Amino acid sequence: MKEFIQFILLNACYVWNKKNNISIKPTHIIIHSTATPGVMAKEWFNRWNKSSIMVAVHAFIDDLEFWQLLPFNMWAWGVGGKANGYSLQIEMCEDKEHSEVYFRKVLANTIKKVAQWCKEFNIPIDHVIGHYEARILGIGSNHSDPRHWWSKFGYTMDMFRDDVKKAMDKPVIPAPDKPIDEKVCSENLNVRYGPGTNFKILATMPQGTKVEIFSISGNWAKVRFKDIEGYCSTAYLKKSLTGYVMATVLNVRAGRGVGNAILGKLKKGAPVTLYGLQGGWWETPTGYVSADWISLDKVAAPVEVKFQEGIVTATAGLNVRKSPGGAKVGALKHGTKVIIYEQSGSWYRIGNDKWISEVYIKSY
Numbered sequence: 556m557k558e559f560i561q562f563i564l565l566n567a568c569y570v571w572n573k574k575n576n577i578s579i580k581p582t583h584i585i586i587h588s589t590a591t592p593g594v595m596a597k598e599w600f601n602r603w604n605k606s607s608i609m610v611a612v613h614a615f616i617d618d619l620e621f622w623q624l625l626p627f628n629m630w631a632w633g634v635g636g637k638a639n640g641y642s643l644q645i646e647m648c649e650d651k652e653h654s655e656v657y658f659r660k661v662l663a664n665t666i667k668k669v670a671q672w673c674k675e676f677n678i679p680i681d682h683v684i685g686h687y688e689a690r691i692l693g694i695g696s697n698h699s700d701p702r703h704w705w706s707k708f709g710y711t712m713d714m715f716r717d718d719v720k721k722a723m724d725k726p727v728i729p730a731p732d733k734p735i736d737e738k739v740c741s742e743n744l745n746v747r748y749g750p751g752t753n754f755k756i757l758a759t760m761p762q763g764t765k766v767e768i769f770s771i772s773g774n775w776a777k778v779r780f781k782d783i784e785g786y787c788s789t790a791y792l793k794k795s796l797t798g799y800v801m802a803t804v805l806n807v808r809a810g811r812g813v814g815n816a817i818l819g820k821l822k823k824g825a826p827v828t829l830y831g832l833q834g835g836w837w838e839t840p841t842g843y844v845s846a847d848w849i850s851l852d853k854v855a856a857p858v859e860v861k862f863q864e865g866i867v868t869a870t871a872g873l874n875v876r877k878s879p880g881g882a883k884v885g886a887l888k889h890g891t892k893v894i895i896y897e898q899s900g901s902w903y904r905i906g907n908d909k910w911i912s913e914v915y916i917k918s919y
């Protein structure tokens with residue numbers, strides 16, 4: 556579809572807008588069809604660029620061309636009711652034969668253009684209405700377009716809105732070459748059509764999503780999420796997040812899934828650097844951990860539960876060993892008080908890798 560912009564400077568509506576310094580922010584889109592079979596988009600410029608013409612719309616569209624005749628912030632005189640004051644208005648040109656082949660072509664072009672407008676002006680899909688619907692809503696004059704023409708092909712405004720919605724979900728920005736950086740979302744983060752909160756939200760990236768960044772401008776990053784490209788605030792993009800282990804012991808694995816080799820273990824409460832969440836697994840500097848056992852809120856490391864207290868009874872002192880019956884790592888004098896955390900056979904653990912024989916300990 557070729558696109559042209561040529562304003563109808565002589566048209567009474569254009570002149571009135573200029574004279575009154577009109578500047579609207581469109582919140583609705585009105586779909587018309589010309590009911591003038593055989594007159595194509597480019598012909599309407601000459602027809603309407605006259606001071607005697609008291610009607611105007613923003614654009615005409617056919618199977619090959621799109622012609623914009625009014626600036627988008629001007630008040631069109633198209634729907635004959637108060638909707639003129641807040642609507643973008645487009646006329647679909649009808650072909651002479653009312654053929655279905657032509658209809659499908661101009662329809663496809665109109666869907667594409669209206670989807671583009673919805674995104675650009677942040678217009679909700681239920682604000683896209685046919686002229687005849689504007690009449691029913693009491694905001695337009697008594698016309699039947701575009702229903703009188705569409706109904707020949709069994710097509711309705713509801714189907715049109717569905718099709719526009721589908722078109723809006725498709726990526727609109729050509730894929731950039733290569734990401735310049737990767738970051739992770741610290742919160743659920745909206746992807747918008749443009750760099751600003753006034754632009755329509757295309758998708759929301761869940762907290763933890765790893766994001767490819769293609770460019771940064773001010774506080775906005777151009778990103779890709781799934782197959783959607785758009786912009787998000789840089790305020791919630793971090794190099795990494797910090798999580799905490801909730802399991803007593805958490806395996807770090809070579810890949811996402813319990814079938815992957817264990818590369819290491821993390822203890823409860825340990826802080827973990829997180830680069831991105833995918834398929835229920837966090838990527839960390841040393842491997843992948845299950846998100847089921849990671850909290851983004853601080854988890855207290857467990858305090859070791861005291862098993863019992865004791866006092867050394869061996870008069871010559873008591874050896875401390877690395878493991879039950881293992882290498883000697885120290886000694887305790889007679890009468891030393893100890894805290895026992897764990898028992899294994901006839902051995903007590905009194906600290907990390909510190910074991911003593913129970914034979915020389917008396918409870919007190």
Ligand SMILES: [Zn+2]
Pocket residue numbers: 586587588633634686698700
């Ligand atoms: Zn109309």
